[in-house]
Amino acid sequence: DLSTCRGTYKGGISPQNPGDGLVLRPLALADYHNGYLQLLKQLTKVGEVSQEQYEDRFNKMKACADTYYIVVIEDKSTGQVIGSASLIKEQKFIHSATARARVEDVIVSDQYRGKQLGKILLDVLFILSKAVGCYKVSLECKDNMVQFYTLFGFTNPAGQNYMDHRW
Numbered sequence: 001d002l003s004t005c006r007g008t009y010k011g012g013i014s015p016q017n018p019g020d021g022l023v024l025r026p027l028a029l030a031d032y033h034n035g036y037l038q039l040l041k042q043l044t045k046v047g048e049v050s051q052e053q054y055e056d057r058f059n060k061m062k063a064c065a066d067t068y069y070i071v072v073i074e075d076k077s078t079g080q081v082i083g084s085a086s087l088i089k090e091q092k093f094i095h096s097a098t099a100r101a102r103v104e105d106v107i108v109s110d111q112y113r114g115k116q117l118g119k120i121l122l123d124v125l126f127i128l129s130k131a132v133g134c135y136k137v138s139l140e141c142k143d144n145m146v147q148f149y150t151l152f153g154f155t156n157p158a159g160q161n162y163m164d165h166r167w
């Protein structure tokens with residue numbers, strides 16, 4: 001229910017109306033042909049992903065009930081996906097068997113920046129993470145995005161460190 005969105009926007013836009021010709025919707029199986037993977041290339045290395053691989057991954061995610069929420073913004077005039085953000089819900093035993101959420105793969109296409117679309121995506125993921133019962137939401141991001149996420153109340157809590165190990 002996007003009407004619970006508490007964000008304020010300039011210029012009369014909102015998650016229900018993200019801008020002229022733009023719509024917010026869940027990622028679809030057909031988005032392989034609508035520039036979704038090309039969009040992700042603006043975030044990081046995507047590599048070769050065939051249509052079959054994309055569809056297999058999409059279907060595996062969809063089969064995990066109440067876990068993957070991938071929200072995209074489509075430009076109806078081109079049919080292309082020009083923004084995306086993913087919320088992943090992780091089940092926990094702690095905090096009375098609750099769940100937590102992670103914000104991942106947030107990207108707005110370079111030609112569409114400065115239109116508050118990142119804010120719309122983030123606000124929608126916040127609403128979703130509360131609606132699906134998560135006690136917190138976290139993310140990791142590149143240095144140049146720290147300021148942006150700070151605007152949404154994300155902090156780097158003392159005593160918690162992001163670490164990874166790559167192969």
Ligand code: 16G
Pocket residue numbers: 043044045103104105106107139140141142
């Ligand atoms: C950023 C993204 C993360 C993504 C990673 C890819 C957000 C909030 N963070 O940290 O979701 O998976 O970049 O970078 O969108 P990598 O290819 O170096 O792992």
